[in-house]
Amino acid sequence: MSGLEQQLAALMAMPPAQLRSMWRDTYRSPAPDIGPDLLRRGIANRLQERVHGSLTGATKREIARLQKRIERTGKAGPTHAISLKNGTRLVREWNGKSYHVLVCDDGFEFEGRHYASLSHIAREITGAHWSGPRFFGLRKRSEYKPRVSASE
Structure with a gap:
């Protein structure tokens, strides 16, 4: 022992x-x-x-964020935030071409330009609106709640 x-x-x-x-x-x-x-x-x-060792700074910030949400709403609720470490490289093949995205402290780098969200990069690649996390395989379609239109 x-x-x-x-x-x-x-x-x-x-x-x-x-x-x-x-x-x-x-x-x-x-x-x-x-x-x-x-x-x-x-x-x-x-x-x-x-x-x-103690918790990482990112974990402490996430705990503080959840604590504020609990104080505000009374519950933490489901969190769908994707946590990617700085320096992670995301790779996606689309229409026969391979695309690489670098995760940075304050967003993402793609083809030498800085982006705030993966969705902006997915639109740049495809020309259509995509969920960035879904496009890069970080979420499955089943994780999304279906939208209900007002006419239903």
Whole structure:
């Protein structure tokens, strides 16, 4: 058993007073007024962060975005955002020609030009309106809700 595993196992047997003391040692601040289970989880999280690292900046931003949505609407709702890492190259063959798109921090690069969305690039390639994520194979048709027209 590793040192981290031993520390995590020891947390399970600690009484509340010892957990509060460990919180002070771990966070360098007084323990919040929460139950022992949440104290254990908070301490365990910090111990694991020290060994494995914390969340990426992108993950923290996504959590903050979802938190704001929950505060505004009361629910996180389904998220359909596509997460692509900077430097990823998307390749699509269309009408016998291969097209390459580079994912950038603030959009996409295609044929030396910058685009804000994949849909703009899909239109550039096909001459017709396409969902960019669908055109590049990042989503399937079944992921979209069908539109209902007013006449139906």
